[in-house]
Amino acid sequence: MTKVKVIGAGLAGAECAWQLAQAGVQVDLYEMKPQKFSPAHHNPNFAELVCSNSLKNDTLEFATGVLKAELRLLNSFVLDCADKTSIPSANTLTVDRERFAALVTERLESNKNINIIREEVTEFDLDEPVIVAAGPLCSTGLAEFIEKITGGRLYFYDAVAPIVAGDSIDYDFAFYQDRWGEVGKGDYLNCPLNKEEYINFCQELSKAQRVELHSFEHEVNFEGCLPVEIMARRGIDVLRCGPLKPDGISIDGKQPYAVVQLRRENTEGSMFNLVGFQTNLTFPEQRRVFGLIPALHNAEWLRYGVMHRNTYINAPKFLNHYFQLKTHRNIMFAGQISGVEGYTESIASGLLCAINMIKYLNNLPLVEFGTETCLGALANYLEAGSEHNFQPMHINWGLLKPIDVPKKEKKHALAERALSKIAEIKECI
């Protein structure tokens, strides 16, 4: 059988290499450490967790917990190593990061189908099967090569606005209207604030706690894309003249003092993003301060805003939902560089790539996971996201195909549906 080149032995690459090897595929696994370290990597071992040592919630109450359950059903290698090196931490899966990375490395090194090459890759043959899993801090040489073969730019700085669940918005304090359009119609959901609410919001925003940047992450603020807390610090009316501008919006014939606009993230309206809300506040502060917007007082935050250096491909433009490059189906992207966000999601994409690379090499139909499963929903986001404003996404309920059950039963029903579909798929892999 043909050899597969896997570039990067992080979370995605480690999962991918192991799964391919277990299926009898010969793997050349390239890792540039310890010859060369990204600014956030320090440990020569594989699957290094660069920041938190938590893989987040591990219960079926959260989509990330369901994703883990799906991965376990499909015998994820990296998740198994995480389970074996976990440390107590309530409902989350938290690992001893040193033991975790050491175990992943040891097992990969002793797999006879994996040939480990400690070298930076800066180019590869476009006709060979390759899985690029070089992560959000992919080396510059490789990033430039990818730009050359796709003809598209890799994105290097992320400014992601928060996303709320559609069914957690208080619609007594929100209404649809496009600017200058008819009230009750349009694509934008407006969340008005009166003068007192606006002033209080700006004051809390300007003194809220921000995330400390890594030493290599110089704050890059473009005037057209300033974090909202920086705008609030510049003066009380700055936000009212920017993202909270009320022009062209009216309620009962009167213009509100300020308006936060929400825009649908998907056709079902299960997810809305806060338009123009780039932010670097800590997650608890985003919950506290953005929760002061009357329509969002009970909001469920599906994704928080983040700003950090990130390298990822414009997936809707260049990839299909099997993580294959549209122009070269033998080349796949896994992990954060493919447009998923987060540790567990990176592992998940590594598993998906391996499953479908094996099918591809054997000329068999690729596996469809469907948006009933967290794995399929993540893959679908890559293909269905907006090409013009694509940003990496972690798993959340809003990505899954909606289910018609009362709200309090929703999570349980979604989890049950996802896991039974994975059990079915497993039979056919």
Ligand SMILES: Cc1cc2nc3c(=O)[nH]c(=O)nc-3n(C[C@H](O)[C@H](O)[C@H](O)COP(=O)(O)OP(=O)(O)OC[C@H]3O[C@@H](n4cnc5c(N)ncnc54)[C@H](O)[C@@H]3O)c2cc1C
């Ligand atoms: C600073 C930072 C903090 C983050 N914190 C979190 C967090 O707390 N929680 C969370 O869920 N997610 C976090 N993420 C997002 C993401 O989940 C992690 O970056 C995750 O490790 C991504 O997995 P990956 O396999 O795609 O990449 P990585 O785990 O980064 O693995 C990529 C590997 O490829 C290697 N490599 C790169 N270029 C080359 C090359 N040219 N040739 C050979 N090898 C190469 C690297 O050395 C690395 O080992 C963070 C991201 C960043 C940048």
